[in-house]
Amino acid sequence: MNAPRPLPFVRLLPVLALAAAGLARAEFASPPPGEYIYQGGNGALRVKPNGHFDITTIGANAHTCALDGNVARGTAKLDDSSCVVNFTVDGGTVKVGSNGADQCRDSCGARATFEGTYTRPAPACTDKAVAASRQGFKRRYDARDYAAALTTLAPVLSECDKTLDWISKGWMRNDLALTQYKLGDRAACLQTLAPLAESAGKSDEKIQEEYPPADAEIYLPVVRATRTNLKLCRG
Template sequence: MLAVMRLLIWAMLLWTVPLAVAGAAPDKALESGTYIRTGDTGTLTLRRARTGALEFELDTLGANAHECSAAGQVSGRIATTLALSDERPNEVCRLDFQIQGPHIRVRVLTSDNCSRHCGARAAFEGDYSKPPANCTTTAVAQRRAQFLKQYHAKQHALAAQSAEALLKDCSDFLFWFTQDSIRSDLALAQLRAGQPKACLATLEQTAAGKVADQEGLRAALPPVEYDSYEWANAIWHNRRLCQQAISSSVVRQDQGRNGPGAARP
């Protein structure tokens, strides 16, 4: 009886192992193309060499303009960098490129080796995605030009809608400098469209809009980013215009309540 049970167990194992293997979903193959890390802080480029090998280039930007840069080949989902001049073969950087839905998630497998390719405040990790057709660099430039055309034609409400749609569609693929520049434009369009409160709310989402003055901005940003941030004065100017418009509206409302025909105590 014991021998029969053992045979049955072995038979079950022989049947279930192939079924488990057959049911396992294989890893999706990586596709050639250009992938952008969230916030436009990195670019991963995959391409096929003439030999058929999948090659990669990976460049990222961290705080205070620190950078990472690496290139090499991908086998399966493991990326291996080309050895630096002072590296031995066992010291190269290895990365994991895993497909996660629409993203390629990059993980570092050899931290010490990969750190040689990076500044102190930069890293390779993150989610990289192909931008949709309406969020490529060319498309964004065209959409911003369309905004300006609408704004100068005094179609302020339409211009505001265009800028809002651009931010909604493409924020994941825009560097935060660019987002602040678009929000500054959007706020002015909202103001001209008679929406000063929306104008103020938009500016409050920018780096300059979150502080009172240059000293506050200097304290909030790393030195290189502070020096490169060109929109502070425009944002503060637009903020004053929005605040003045809100104050004027309140005054007009008070005057209306107390003017001719208003109820008397």
Template sequence: MNKNAAVLVIGLFVSSHGIAQNVMPPIGNYITEGGWGNLSIQQKKPEGIVFEIHSFGANAHSCQLEGEIRNGRATLESSDKEKPCLIDFQPSSRGVNVVPQTLQECREYCGMRAGFDGLYLKPVRGCENIDRQATKDKFKHLYDSKNYRDARLTIETLLNSCSTTLGQYELGAIRNDLAITQYHLGDFSGCLNTLEPYAKDAAMTTNDAVKDYPPADAEAYSGILDAARTNINLCHKKLRK
């Protein structure tokens, strides 16, 4: 290979690399695995492509960011005007990777125990925030009407379809809703299987189970655990008869 050809190859590599770094992420709503972060990317006029991130960490700490994305990157102000918060939005086959490039400056948008970097997944159909709420409202109407068979189908579908992107406390509430519905349908073994992830903690006192949790998380988990313990006891008693 002659010298000019070598320069041409290197030039092509650099150009293609630059293009790959500047791919714009698709419009839409995204959720992290485990439901701790939400990303919205929308087309707005005259702003262009804009984003919002809301993420949650331990003890109710959170991150909130919004701004414009240009060539796959957002530039947000920081306390140091010479050093902005730079965030890259990298499309992947599963969603969008959010990668802060100036970590210290981007930390200013977060509480101490929260972060926002990671893979935000394109949720399964029916699993976006507004769709999940509609399904839970439908379940409550069916349950309150004592239409337990349809209520079970509704909440079980939500659990099976959306478990990857559900937050841990929303997941706990859904499991409790399904378990008590199974109880009313006489499916006591199914009830216990649904609540198996909480069985070990439910065997303890709530104070012992949450003693290592920070205060806000302890309060949130206590409600899930108290309901799970009650439902587990109800189903156990029926199985003993």
């Protein structure tokens, strides 16, 4: 039996070219001007046309990061420190990292970080747009136009999942679930609350044990509302 012939080298060229292109895409680059939302909705990166940027994030137990500087060719050295912040642009996202210098921690509390992925929000998912949708929902709900209220808020929860913070999501789920209950759709109400049901089944004391103090304080009202609405929808 003849031994199999090796593949011609030319067939490997496209693979090598793709790999090289991937490396090129991973190079540092200055983000286009605009606002980007930190992963989980827990902060923002704002970039001005002149290259000035500022970052604010929030981590566990309300610890925060706050820093600013000027970015050029994808890097920025923070004033009077050895910390270098770097930016990698990939479509509508910006990955922010650092050179690992100890002084990079000076901008953050113990449980917060500015490193991670920032996403340019869809037009309907900017802070201003989300606030307008929630206000529109409340007007329609208070007017007992529950069908219109539902169609006002439901798209925000589904389309803005990556850029909404966890507490906002919790309140939106409760608002939508109660609206679905008012419309007589108990199954939809229970489905909307399903991601919160496990927490709702725990005592306040258990929530306080599992979460840092500041997080438990802002999460417990969401949990209590969920318990009430689950009872309504279970009938």
